[in-house]
Amino acid sequence: APVIGVLALQGDVREHVTALTGAGAQARPVRRPAELDAVDGLVIPGGESTTISKLVDIFEMREPIDKRIAAGMPVYGSCAGMIMLATEVLDGRPDQRGFDGIEMTVRRNAFGRQVDSFEAPVEVTGITGGPLHAVFIRAPWVERVGDTVEVLGTVTDGPAAGRIVAVRRDNLLATSFHPELTGDLRLHAYFVDLVRAAG
Numbered sequence: 001a002p003v004i005g006v007l008a009l010q011g012d013v014r015e016h017v018t019a020l021t022g023a024g025a026q027a028r029p030v031r032r033p034a035e036l037d038a039v040d041g042l043v044i045p046g047g048e049s050t051t052i053s054k055l056v057d058i059f060e061m062r063e064p065i066d067k068r069i070a071a072g073m074p075v076y077g078s079c080a081g082m083i084m085l086a087t088e089v090l091d092g093r094p095d096q097r098g099f100d101g102i103e104m105t106v107r108r109n110a111f112g113r114q115v116d117s118f119e120a121p122v123e124v125t126g127i128t129g130g131p132l133h134a135v136f137i138r139a140p141w142v143e144r145v146g147d148t149v150e151v152l153g154t155v156t157d158g159p160a161a162g163r164i165v166a167v168r169r170d171n172l173l174a175t176s177f178h179p180e181l182t183g184d185l186r187l188h189a190y191f192v193d194l195v196r197a198a199g
């Protein structure tokens with residue numbers, strides 16, 4: 001089974017380890033460069049992107065992760081993890097910094113105060129069996145993608161209809177929502193397949 005790390009500096013690490021394990025990966029938390037060396041793919045969990053950004057520097061993980069991304073390691077970022085994979089962040093803290101990831105502009109906490117959290121069905125290209133039940137928690141949305149980026153999913157109904165919430169660029173995958181909280185393993189299985197194919 002592919003070995004997949006979950007960046008374990010802050011956020012909902014355990015839920016991703018459980019989902020990845022259920023989806024057939026050998027999953028483990030990753031905090032140090034030596035631990036990163038030992039994985040075939042990485043998940044950046046939801047949490048708080050400003051905090052994750054700070055801890056990435058404190059744990060000296062920025063350069064190692066950028067290097068692995070440049071070398072083609074698959075990475076999946078959910079919510080705060082999506083923000084960490086974006087080349088441009090709106091409504092971010094001036095000092096927060098992401099990885100050299102997906103050419104896109106994301107807006108933090110985009111869905112607004114009235115709808116801090118909400119749930120919606122989202123059809124994701126490449127995932128069969130009907131829409132995912134997407135859980136959004138103070139989530140970002142994607143406002144712009146570069147030519148290299150494939151849009152995999154958008155919100156279909158309500159005030160946020162048309163907003164991009166799932167994207168892929170080569171081996172980098174990002175969603176605004178949290179599949180690890182739903183018990184539906186299809187998104188994690190999609191990522192495990194991607195890691196397998198890259199290996």
Ligand code: GLN
Nearest residue numbers: 046047048049079080138
């Ligand atoms: N609002 C958080 C951030 O900006 C993301 C929320 C989440 O990951 N659930 O990082």
